[in-house]
Amino acid sequence: MNTHTLALYGCAAAVVVPGTRLIAARSHGQQSGPGRLLADLWRRPVPRAAAVLTGVMVAMAVVQSAAPDVVPHLERAPHGPWWRAATALLVQTSGWPQLAFNLAALAVVAPAAERGLGTGRMPVVFLLSGITAHVVSMAGWSVHGGGDSVGVCGLVGALAAAYALDGRQRPLRYLSVLVPAAGAVLCLLQNNHGVGVLTGVLLGAAAALVGKDDDKDDSSDGSERTAVVGA
Template sequence: MNSHTVFLYACAAAVMVTGTRLLAALTTQGDKDLPPPLALLRMWRRPVPMVSAVLVSVMAVLGLAQTVFPSMIGALERHPGGEWWRAGTALAVQSSGWFQILFNVAALAAVAPVAERRLGPWPMVLAFTVSGVVAQAVSMAGWSRHGGGDSMAICGLVGALAVSYARHGSLPALRRLVLLIPAAGLLLCLMTNNHGAGLLAGCALGVGLAAPVRQPLTA
């Protein structure tokens, strides 16, 4: 295993472990006796985060559609010499097939409602869209010219949540820990990994979007 792979896995571990701790802290806030997985499901309680519900549904339907009509992938994904608008449409298809579809839909279902309640519905959409498009554009510029998927946009939501918590979170230790997320994003960018671009774009947006909780997370 070379050093590039070691750093890549280290960054992935830092984002996933820290992101999981962050989501757990946000979803169990005010309800300490509820296990984090169940608390995460409660993010879909009433009032239902409708923008997240629409976003997750759209991505799930698009995933199903691309399995029925595989030509969608080639029509929408990024590829060398592709049109500029593919920086947007590449978010709509998962070029690695079923595993990527299932993983990304599940990740979006976990992160989006927390981000909607923490940041607000339209700031959540803004973070998702801008982070994804920026990362896709960087990919098309040379980092990874072929493919598609919304994992980079989901990384953007994690980055925005991390910055929001770093500024307004209630647990000092976690406020420091979440700084690993932008640090991992920077290292991934230095490695020309497009997920780093999504993370840093989300972190940058999070500076402007960060505010005290817009909607009680466990009311």
Template sequence: MDMHTVSVYGCAAAVVVPGIQVLAALAAEGQERTPPPLALLRAWRRPVPRVASVLVAAMVLLGVVQTVVPATVEALEREPHGPWWRAVTALAVQSSGWFQLLLNLAALVVVAPVAERQFGAWRTGLVFAASGVAAQSVSMAGWSPRGGGDSVAICGLVGALAAWYAVRGGTTALRWAALAVPAAGLVLCLLTNNHGVGLLVGCALGLGIALTAPARPPLATARPV
């Protein structure tokens, strides 16, 4: 295993470990009787997060489409010197097949509802779209001209939540741990990995939300807007 691969896996760990802790802490707000891991499952309680529902449903539908019609992937993924709109449509297909589809879908199911209950519907959609399109655009510019997937947009949601928690979170130790997420994003960018772009764009947007958006009620009572 070369140093590049080791660095990428190290960055993945630096995102996943504090990222899961931040998600669990946010999902458990206002649910003192629910252990944090179980609180993640309750993020889908009523009122059901609308944007998260649309994102998950669209991913499932498009996953079925690309399985039945494999040419869909080639028609929508990034391609060298491709048209600008490929940076958008590349988020709709998972170019590595079922493993990528299932992994990204599981991540989206966990991350999206927590993000929406924390940021509201339109901010969640904005972070997802901006992070994903930015990462796909950089990839098309030369980092990885061919491929597709929405993991970069999901990374944007994780980055936004980590940055928000670093500013407004309630646990000091976890606030410091959350800073590992943008640090990992920077390293991934230095390695020309497009997930780093998604993380950093998400972190920037999450910081902006933390500094400008009014405080939201605990997740147990918050309603998406």
């Protein structure tokens, strides 16, 4: 196993391990098995955007399994039209292992991200992270291929950034910093998952900072109303 492969595995662990801990923290901080965790993430009220996104990807998995010829028309391609950066998210070009892993990851990460980021923000982070990663790949890193794992990485990056800025558990906040660090190393290795991670980190940090400003504004309005009533 060469240094490049070791670095890739190390970066994958630096994304997956903190990501798993962050998702568990979103599940009321409870330690539970995969089944209990999944049930809790999909509890009522059901995260609607995550349900729609997962449904679309399951439908596309059925389509590409029944009609494999659709994949070359949607994946990244050298000098291909710009829209392929978006459609590349819909197809998994490395066969059943990629298909199974990406669907499982999406089913776990998407509801956790929606509960953490919001119903409107989660799909935006997924799409912008995934499309940006595929654009970079089409520009020369890896002109062929497809998959939604770059979008999932963006969601993990956004959760990590949000928790690093405003999380309650200090050890987990420190652990979250590993995610953007791994994203940076993956970019140095010209792996498009790093682009997805860092795009998600930027979007998650922006969402967290906007949320803090909104909370301050709400607190100020509340104080002013109290002062008026007291007067």
